[in-house]
Amino acid sequence: MGQVVALDALLHARQVWHGRAAPVPDSHQPTGWAALDAALPAGGWPEHAMTEILLPADGVGELQLVLPTLARLTRESRSVMVIAPPYVPCVAGWEARGVVMSQVDIVQAGERDVLWAAEQCLRSGSCAAVLAWPTQADDRALRRLQVAADTGKALAFVFRDRRHAMQASPAALRLELESEPGLQVRIRKCRGGNPPAGTVPLVAGWS
Amino acid sequence: MLWACVLLPRLALDGVLRRRPPSDEPLVLVSGPAQARVVHAANAPARAAGLYRGQRLVAAQALLSQFVMVEHDPGDEAGWHRLLAAWAYRYSAEVGLFAHAVVLEVSRSLNLFGPWPRFESLLRDDLQGLGFRHRIALAPTPHAAYVLAGVRDGMAVMTPDALRRALSPVPLAQARLPPEATQALSSMGVRTLGQLLALPRAGLQRRFDGELVAWLGRLVGDEPTPMESYRPPDSFEQRMEWTHEIEHVEALVFPLRRLTGDLAAYLAGRDGGVQRFELELEHRSGAPTRVAVGMLTAGRDATLLFDCARGRLERLALGQPVVAMRLVARELPPFVPAGRDLFDTRPTHAVPLEQLRERLRARLGEASIQHLRRTVDPRPERSQTSAPGASPARTALLPRPTWLLDVPRPWRGPSPDILAGPERIESGWWDGGDLRRDYYVVRTAQGQRAWMYCAPGEQGNWMLHGWFA
Incomplete structure (x- = not known):
């Protein structure tokens, strides 16, 4: 012990194996935000997986983040489920951002049924994306959603309050929205790479 | 013409057994007047203990101290018989009812359902699923199929010559002849059908009335069999009754699966669907609890029907114990199966969107799923609605x-x-x-x-x- 060995020599002698990260498949689900796509290892939403979006407050721009994706999916005549939204989706506002509202099912569910409904929708395999606003969700419940998203090959978006950021989460991607000074996204966790430092600014439009 | 006969040797017993979860406890059906109760049928554990059909109930109780007794109900048995006829109607347009048996004309069905061995296994799988023990035989005439099914399970005879050979060794007691003829023939020394068929018909005609000769003609196919074809009724109604009271909704799930399974079998036979049906839970006293089950579109898949009904039932709080459950479906609209695109990219195990919505509605309530659309009203409170209709054209941004x-x-x-x-x-x-x-x-x-x-x-x-x- 105490002997200093050059790492190069060890590697050369094949005594230490140099691991390499598994390649991340390119995503076919761009977020619609070029800056965010560039920051994510897969270049888009993790496919067939859950994305957790943490919010400081309602109405900071959480829908801005996903509406381009919803617009793309609904224009392809694929179904989107919105489960237990905190407010009523405003049709004029969603349509102005390109969403085809006839493809969007709004599901009103009680506190205890949100996770059940989300799991059913994800598992069914007939929805392209599922948005859910659970109020009580623990690690196990979220893991079920993650597995269901994988089974049903759907995008799952779960919106939660920022205070849950400290809890561990099974989500493939965790984003935290910040509204100060402008709308920006901090990547808390992402599958297939270290989360990039710093934040990704989003241009928040209101029209 | 080829006729398949599905003989149901234990129809009454199976009808009772299938409404209870599977168990090993001995069970007998009893019938007869109060002073002279006799065993009408006994299940396998009861038979193993020495109980048999026709035994006095007192004797049965002496042999076995603990067994479940169920009153035999001939009306119930007839109901199961009709259900199986409705099921058979799926496979053939000509279905007839014989005592404890259903016969169906299959020569044309074979084109669709494959050669007889495959068709036979289809029938057996269905009956197994419905929970009825059975014996199946195939013959050129319905009566011959009926007789052969009683003699040996799985017998298949396709030609008239082979039929005569197959019928010859059948003893008269198993030949299902008119009862008075059986007596007279055995005293004449005729023991098998072969001997009977060899006798000159003219002599038989003189000795017995024309009925026996006509029966023989129908048996071997010399004369056509007049038969009233079964027509399925336009509504479905089925009732299940228990000897004990059920207090928890969970205990209703097993019988519910049977009822919805029967409904699905009936609908498949009729090539129909059902959009709404009603479950009636009967109590010891008072009006029955009615649970209406509605779906967005007509369906007939057993799983879908069961899921929907179960969702509705689970939200129910039972005020009183349930003694019987009835399923009534009055409107049976035509069933249009959902088409699937050949190049559909969804996973193969995908639940169709409609079925998913049914499942959500069943648990979360009728109005839980909304589609919003714009209206022409500029006031924000009224600018959108969940009522069906078309969105107006887009105006200024x-x-x-x-x-x-x-x-x-x-x-x-x-x-x-x-x-x-x-x-x-x-x-x-x-x-x-x-x-x-x-x-x-x-x-x-x-x-x-x-x-x-x-x-x-x-x-x-x-x-x-x-x-x-």
Whole structure:
């Protein structure tokens, strides 16, 4: 012990194996935000997986983040489920951002049924994306959603309050929205790479 | 012509057994007047203990101390018989009912369902699923199939010559002859069908009445068999009754699966679907509890029917114990199967969207799924509706939020910065919902973008109406 060995020599002698990260498949689900796509290892939403979006407050721009994706999916005549939204989706506002509202099912569910409904929708395999606003969700419940998203090959978006950021989460991607000074996204966790430092600014439009 | 006969040797017993979860306890059906009760049928554990059909109940009780007794109900048995006829109607247009048996003409069905061995296994799988023990035989005439099914299970005879050979060794006691003829023939020394068929018909005609000769003609196919073809009724009704009271909804799940399974079998036979049906839970006293089960479109898949009914039933609080359950389906609209695209990219195990919606509606309530659309009304409260209809054409692009509050609420925070506005909305004088508001896009101190309004000309007393989330 105490002997200093050059790492190069060890590697050369094949005594230490140099691991390499598994390649991340390119995503076919761009977020619609070029800056965010560039920051994510897969270049888009993790496919067939859950994305957790943490919010400081309602109405900071959480829908801005996903509406381009919803617009793309609904224009392809694929179904989107919105489960237990905190407010009523405003049709004029969603349509102005390109969403085809006839493809969007709004599901009103009680506190205890949100996770059940989300799991059913994800598992069914007939929805392209599922948005859910659970109020009580623990690690196990979220893991079920993650597995269901994988089974049903759907995008799952779960919106939660920022205070849950400290809890561990099974989500493939965790984003935290910040509204100060402008709308920006901090990547808390992402599958297939270290989360990039710093934040990704989003241009928040209101029209 | 080829006829398949499905003989149901234990129809009454199976009808009782299938409504209970599988168990090993001995069970007998009893019938007869109160003073002379006899065993009508006994299940396998009871038979193993020495109980048999026709035994006096007192004797049975002496042999076995503990067994379940169920009163035999001939009406019930007839109901199961009709259900199986409805099931058989799926495989053939000509279905007839014999005592304890269903016969169906299959020569044309074979083209569709494959050669006989495959068709036979289809029939057996179905009957197994429905929970009825059975014996199946195939012959050129219905009576011959009926006789052969009684003699040996799985016998298949295709030609008239082979039929004569197959019938010859059958003893007269198993030949299902008219009863008085069986007596007379055995005293004449005729023991088998072969001997009977060898006798000259003219002599038989003189000795017995014409009935026996006509019966023989129908048996070997010399004469056509007049038969009343079964026609399925236009509504479905089935009832299950228990000897004990059921207090928990969970205990109703097993019989419910049977009922919905029977409904699905019936619908498949009729090539129909069902859109709404009713479950009636009968109590010891008082009016029955009715549970209406409705679906968005007509369906007939057993799993779908069961899922829907179970969802409705599980939300029910039972006030009283249940003694019987009845399933009634009166409207049976035609069933249109959903088409699937050849190049569908969805996973193969996918649940169709409609079925998913049914499942959600069943648990969360009828109005839990909404589709929103725009209306022509400019007032934000009435600018969208979940009522069905077509959206009007898009008009001017004014800033609209993505979240809308159900009811506008006063803004309590510090005064927001105005980003755009005002947009005056003034309308509704004709229907009492008159409003005059100036809407602004504002930014709150927390960085949220909001849609707020205040009274015309003012910029204070902000009312929050939406978020540009």
